Amino acid sequence: MKFDFDKVVDRKNTGCFKHDALTQLYGRDDLISLWVADMDFPAAPCIQEVLQKRLEHGIFGYNFRADSFFEAVQGWTSRRYGWEVEKDWMITTPGVVPAINLAVLTLTKPKDKILIQTPVYRPFFSAVEDHDRCLLTNPLVNDNGYYRIDKKDFEAKIRQASLFILCNPHNPVGRMFTEEELSFMGDLCKRYNVPILSDEIHADIVYDGLQFRGLGSMKSYDDVLITCISPSKSFNIAGFSTAIAIVPNPKLRQKINDLHNSLHLFTGNTFGICALEAAYTCAEPWLEALIQYLDGNRKYIKSYIDKHLPMLKVNLPEAGFLSWIDFSALDMNDNDLFDFLTNKARVALDPGRKFGVDGSGFSRINFACPRSYLEEAMRRISYAIKTR
Numbered sequence: 108m109k110f111d112f113d114k115v116v117d118r119k120n121t122g123c124f125k126h127d128a129l130t131q132l133y134g135r136d137d138l139i140s141l142w143v144a145d146m147d148f149p150a151a152p153c154i155q156e157v158l159q160k161r162l163e164h165g166i167f168g169y170n171f172r173a174d175s176f177f178e179a180v181q182g183w184t185s186r187r188y189g190w191e192v193e194k195d196w197m198i199t200t201p202g203v204v205p206a207i208n209l210a211v212l213t214l215t216k217p218k219d220k221i222l223i224q225t226p227v228y229r230p231f232f233s234a235v236e237d238h239d240r241c242l243l244t245n246p247l248v249n250d251n252g253y254y255r256i257d258k259k260d261f262e263a264k265i266r267q268a269s270l271f272i273l274c275n276p277h278n279p280v281g282r283m284f285t286e287e288e289l290s291f292m293g294d295l296c297k298r299y300n301v302p303i304l305s306d307e308i309h310a311d312i313v314y315d316g317l318q319f320r321g322l323g324s325m326k327s328y329d330d331v332l333i334t335c336i337s338p339s340k341s342f343n344i345a346g347f348s349t350a351i352a353i354v355p356n357p358k359l360r361q362k363i364n365d366l367h368n369s370l371h372l373f374t375g376n377t378f379g380i381c382a383l384e385a386a387y388t389c390a391e392p393w394l395e396a397l398i399q400y401l402d403g404n405r406k407y408i409k410s411y412i413d414k415h416l417p418m419l420k421v422n423l424p425e426a427g428f429l430s431w432i433d434f435s436a437l438d439m440n441d442n443d444l445f446d447f448l449t450n451k452a453r454v455a456l457d458p459g460r461k462f463g464v465d466g467s468g469f470s471r472i473n474f475a476c477p478r479s480y481l482e483e484a485m486r487r488i489s490y491a492i493k494t495r
């Protein structure tokens with residue numbers, strides 16, 4: 108079946124963060140917007156049909172998740188991640204970030220140390236700092252655009268940690284960690300009894316015909332593992348606030364569930380529930396076509412930069428729809444780079460500094476948009492650099 112990802116859909120005035128908050132965040136709204144991580148593509152037709160049908164019913168009272176909801180998740184993790192998940196292990200949450208915060212609040216105490224691998228998604232920092240916990244960082248090592256784990260440093264830090272928040276696949280550096288890297292980290296967490304929160308929200312979009320395999324599928328880490336998954340990125344349904352935390356260990360699950368239940372976070376969003384079930388049961392052909400399209404976009408950015416802007420550096424992300432571009436050769440401080448990209452190139456990118464000190468000099472491009480939109484962004488960046 109053919110899906111049209113080239114079609115440009117105007118998202119302005121739909122209350123969307125990416126396009127409607129530009130003036131507030133970037134000071135102007137005539138920008139090609141490639142920041143926050145949602146996509147400029149309509150959701151899969153089969154998801155839209157399910158939602159339409161539910162809307163037509165007209166009654167939107169409290170939700171109950173039928174077995175089919177949990178079976179849809181089980182089918183997905185089994186087919187896509189090679190992981191057999193039990194129904195009891197699942198906690199339904201309004202999002203991955205809320206689940207991370209729940210884990211921080213229930214599995215650690217104030218002043219405890221929590222390990223993250225920087226540069227990384229900003230809410231990892233706030234989940235630690237907002238709750239009076241202490242950040243422990245294991246900076247990833249940039250090996251010519253390919254980020255590796257500093258294993259010696261990881262081993263030294265994990266002993267001090269009360270929780271490890273892993274981002275796999277990693278936002279923003281685009282790594283999908285290998286089985287060898289995962290067992291290295293997982294074994295140490297097990298040895299020192301440190302729970303691992305594995306944020307796998309980017310796991311569905313994987314390139315080069317590879318299959319995502321997370322810590323859950325490796326089976327040895329059930330005692331220490333909390334895995335967060337969601338269809339929100341892969342199917343562009345983040346606005347429905349529906350995610351799942353998978354916690355095999357009943358003791359860890361109970362702790363998270365107690366707070367989750369007392370905050371009444373289990374009720375969920377009617378449309379999110381329908382959309383998740385539809386995404387995981389009928390939208391796989393759409394996802395496969397999307398991955399092919401995004402593969403073209405990630406290669407387009409890389410070849411454009413290699414050809415026209417060789418002073419910049421970019422790698423091909425192994426997963427997700429985010430490119431991490433090194434602008435440091437322009438020799439600008441972070442404020443000047445932000446100002447240059449916004450006001451001279453007229454593109455809205457995520458400044459690298461947002462992802463920690465080691466993001467300095469970088470910017471993140473979200474390439475989940477029609478190719479023509481991306482081409483215009485690259486032309487603008489190129490023109491601004493060549494005429495500066």
Ligand SMILES: Cc1ncc(COP(=O)(O)O)c(C=O)c1O
Nearest residue numbers: 144202203204205228278308350
């Ligand atoms: C690594 C990562 N985790 C979580 C989220 C957001 O998750 P949610 O909207 O389910 O809270 C994002 C969004 O960009 C992300 O990149």
